[in-house]
Amino acid sequence: MARSRHPTAPATLNRSARRRTKLTAKTSMKLATYKDGSRDGQLVVVSRDLTTAHYATGIGNRLQQALDDWNFIAPQLQDVYEMLNSGKARHPFPFDPAQCMAPLPRAYQWVEGAAYPSQAESARAANPEAGPENRPTEPRMRQGGSDDFLGPCDDILVADEAFDIDFGAGLAVVTGDVPQAATPEQGLDAVRLLMLVNAVRLRALIGDQAGPRGDPLQGQPCAAFSPVAVTPDELGQAWQEGRVHLTLQTAWNGRKVGLCDAGAEMHFHFGQLIAHVARTRRLRAGAIVGSGVVGNAGSERDGRREWPKGYGCIADKRAMETLQDGAPQTAYMRFGDTLRIEMKGRDGEPVFGAIEQSVRRFGE
Amino acid sequence: MARSRHPTAPATLNRSARRRTKLTAKTSMKLATYKDGSRDGQLVVVSRDLTTAHYATGIGNRLQQALDDWNFIAPQLQDVYEMLNSGKARHPFPFDPAQCMAPLPRAYQWVEGAAYPSQAESARAANPEAGPENRPTEPRMRQGGSDDFLGPCDDILVADEAFDIDFGAGLAVVTGDVPQAATPEQGLDAVRLLMLVNAVRLRALIGDQAGPRGDPLQGQPCAAFSPVAVTPDELGQAWQEGRVHLTLQTAWNGRKVGLCDAGAEMHFHFGQLIAHVARTRRLRAGAIVGSGVVGNAGSERDGRREWPKGYGCIADKRAMETLQDGAPQTAYMRFGDTLRIEMKGRDGEPVFGAIEQSVRRFGE
Numbered sequence: 001m002a003r004s005r006h007p008t009a010p011a012t013l014n015r016s017a018r019r020r021t022k023l024t025a026k027t028s029m030k031l032a033t034y035k036d037g038s039r040d041g042q043l044v045v046v047s048r049d050l051t052t053a054h055y056a057t058g059i060g061n062r063l064q065q066a067l068d069d070w071n072f073i074a075p076q077l078q079d080v081y082e083m084l085n086s087g088k089a090r091h092p093f094p095f096d097p098a099q100c101m102a103p104l105p106r107a108y109q110w111v112e113g114a115a116y117p118s119q120a121e122s123a124r125a126a127n128p129e130a131g132p133e134n135r136p137t138e139p140r141m142r143q144g145g146s147d148d149f150l151g152p153c154d155d156i157l158v159a160d161e162a163f164d165i166d167f168g169a170g171l172a173v174v175t176g177d178v179p180q181a182a183t184p185e186q187g188l189d190a191v192r193l194l195m196l197v198n199a200v201r202l203r204a205l206i207g208d209q210a211g212p213r214g215d216p217l218q219g220q221p222c223a224a225f226s227p228v229a230v231t232p233d234e235l236g237q238a239w240q241e242g243r244v245h246l247t248l249q250t251a252w253n254g255r256k257v258g259l260c261d262a263g264a265e266m267h268f269h270f271g272q273l274i275a276h277v278a279r280t281r282r283l284r285a286g287a288i289v290g291s292g293v294v295g296n297a298g299s300e301r302d303g304r305r306e307w308p309k310g311y312g313c314i315a316d317k318r319a320m321e322t323l324q325d326g327a328p329q330t331a332y333m334r335f336g337d338t339l340r341i342e343m344k345g346r347d348g349e350p351v352f353g354a355i356e357q358s359v360r361r362f363g364e
Numbered sequence: 365m366a367r368s369r370h371p372t373a374p375a376t377l378n379r380s381a382r383r384r385t386k387l388t389a390k391t392s393m394k395l396a397t398y399k400d401g402s403r404d405g406q407l408v409v410v411s412r413d414l415t416t417a418h419y420a421t422g423i424g425n426r427l428q429q430a431l432d433d434w435n436f437i438a439p440q441l442q443d444v445y446e447m448l449n450s451g452k453a454r455h456p457f458p459f460d461p462a463q464c465m466a467p468l469p470r471a472y473q474w475v476e477g478a479a480y481p482s483q484a485e486s487a488r489a490a491n492p493e494a495g496p497e498n499r500p501t502e503p504r505m506r507q508g509g510s511d512d513f514l515g516p517c518d519d520i521l522v523a524d525e526a527f528d529i530d531f532g533a534g535l536a537v538v539t540g541d542v543p544q545a546a547t548p549e550q551g552l553d554a555v556r557l558l559m560l561v562n563a564v565r566l567r568a569l570i571g572d573q574a575g576p577r578g579d580p581l582q583g584q585p586c587a588a589f590s591p592v593a594v595t596p597d598e599l600g601q602a603w604q605e606g607r608v609h610l611t612l613q614t615a616w617n618g619r620k621v622g623l624c625d626a627g628a629e630m631h632f633h634f635g636q637l638i639a640h641v642a643r644t645r646r647l648r649a650g651a652i653v654g655s656g657v658v659g660n661a662g663s664e665r666d667g668r669r670e671w672p673k674g675y676g677c678i679a680d681k682r683a684m685e686t687l688q689d690g691a692p693q694t695a696y697m698r699f700g701d702t703l704r705i706e707m708k709g710r711d712g713e714p715v716f717g718a719i720e721q722s723v724r725r726f727g728e
Binding site: 039068106107108109111138140141142143144145146147148157158159163180181202205215217218219221222276277279280281282283284285286287362363 | 470502506522585641651
């Protein structure tokens with residue numbers, strides 16, 4: 001029998017015992033990709049408190065490599081992570097999010113769901129005839145371009161403010177291999193890493209108002225990801241049934257506009273989103289599946305509908321305003337605007353580091 | 365001054381002269397990817413007549429690597445190609461399309477246009493009020509999943525014939541880096557390779573008839589590509605203004621159903637398709653841009669509209685039948701059906717090798 005490549009699995013275990021060992025072994029770590037001038041950057045392991053990092057030299061240069069051969073490489077990365085956290089790593093250096101590319105600077109698959117029904121809820125609230133049974137039984141999902149993701153501190157380059165520049169604060173998972181026709185449970189088992197995402201939208205190029213010059217594809221430019229991708233175990237009890245039970249914080253020009261609960265109102269959990277995509281095809285290691293914009297349902301207060309937790313994209317805010325006052329008030333982003341998206345753990349410490357971007361005119 | 369990495373550019377040339385040399389140097393070759401058990405396969409150079417091949421060992425193992433560093437690697441691959449054609453290659457072996465993965469077994473971007481207005485023309489022909497000015501000024505394009513392409517002889521695995529399994533015979537280009545807001549001319553300059561594609565569609569999961577369980581994303585499972593990808597120069601005079609002026613042949617269960625001209629009726633050429641995608645974002649090396657299903661407009665004969673060149677997808681055939689007789693006649697593919705897509709050069713020889721697939725029930 002070939003010796004297991006899993007370094008923690010004793011060679012004497014039989015196959016099913018090895019498999020159990022592998023499945024139950026906790027994998028808890030934070031990974032990032034440092035800019036080095038190459039297309040894929042350099043894989044680094046980041047300490048739990050996000051203060052120090054360590055190159056994964058000798059283990060793997062690129063995150064995709066680790067995902068391609070996860071059961072072999074992840075335990076080695078975890079060893080580095082543990083040494084880093086205990087102060088025993090050989091060559092630690094201060095971690096700087098500004099040096100980060102997206103954890104996967106380019107990926108083979110990027111597909112986004114609409115797992116939070118907040119916008120649909122808003123629309124339904126405006127229509128008293130629609131009942132809760134209208135809630136969809138399957139998520140609607142959309143493929144995005146994955147050849148050129150932005151790092152957490154990279155500028156959002158847009159040619160024209162008239163494109164109606166919107167942010168989109170959400171979560172995303174990176175999967176391992178997922179078989180065709182996978183169940184939601186198999187989908188969940190395949191979750192390797194979680195990240196925050198800013199799924200930028202150019203609203204004027206999407207939907208009915210776009211006209212003949214618009215195209216949803218053009219309205220979805222490069223998405224940006226958090227400095228760090230974390231394993232589900234890193235979230236502890238906050239990761240439950242395929243949902244992250246933490247608050248996603250969004251600040252626009254320094255003002256907090258969203259403190260949305262990413263957990264309870266996620267109508268389709270990540271396993272369901274993955275299974276939906278895999279219904280007619282396999283998903284291969286390194287596929288990124290996004291939640292869509294995180295949002296929470298509103299509540300009635302003094303006869304007026306309110307959304308006390310704010311919003312994760314401007315389009316949601318405008319839908320709320322339309323429901324409240326018949327017309328949107330909030331304009332889309334302008335050149336020079338800044339955005340900050342982050343999420344803190346139950347210990348109050350940031351989990352993923354922050355996405356901190358500015359909007360800049362393309363070509364200047 | 366750093367020495368140019370382009371082996372044919374003399375070190376004494378200044379930068380702009382080197383650039384001219386690079387741009388005018390002809391790159392003519394055929395490349396394929398052999399199955400070797402890995403996710404990306406092994407890059408091979410294939411002889412012009414598709415009879416022999418040679419590993420690109422020592423130059424690059426994977427096609428993506430070559431695309432990432434094209435100006436450095438392509439001339440080396442071309443040397444192998446020329447030795448192969450002249451019978452002077454060191455370790456040639458018989459080329460077997462059945463051993464091929466897709467030239468890019470996984471890619472960072474796969475986006476398809478609808479460059480041939482045949483279906484739109486059919487619809488317009490049925491509506492005498494619509495004039496030719498309705499022809500769109502911008503292509504509609506759709507992102508596809510790119511993490512798991514099929515090789516030219518791989519089976520199409522579908523769970524249920526009721527999904528309405530359709531083929532989709534088209535062309536696709538692989539690009540180099542394309543800047544944001546590129547012009548169609550810049551788009552054309554970035555075309556590195558051409559391939560044939562079978563963009564499989566599950567029609568019952570797309571569009572109005574799909575119902576709440578359908579999703580366009582689920583209706584687009586893995587696409588398959590020709591055994592060989594060729595440089596534009598390899599097409600000679602057949603490659604003109606971003607179009608391939610050759611006939612795309614489609615045979616379904618051994619019967620020729622399409623002999624469609626891929627050139628004259630391509631409403632948006634590949635440079636325009638690329639520029640459309642790049643309007644709001646960069647495209648990175650290795651992006652695949654598809655033409656959509658190749659089709660030709662019909663003509664009036666004895667008061668009846670006919671399409672003598674046939675069709676590249678069953679949905680087109682059914683649209684033709686609907687126009688002729690008010691209802692579609694042709695059913696979608698069944699398990700066991702076979703499909704063959706190929707294209708011959710002006711010398712009558714196959715350019716890309718053939719896509720030859722069977723439809724098989726998933727899980728059997």
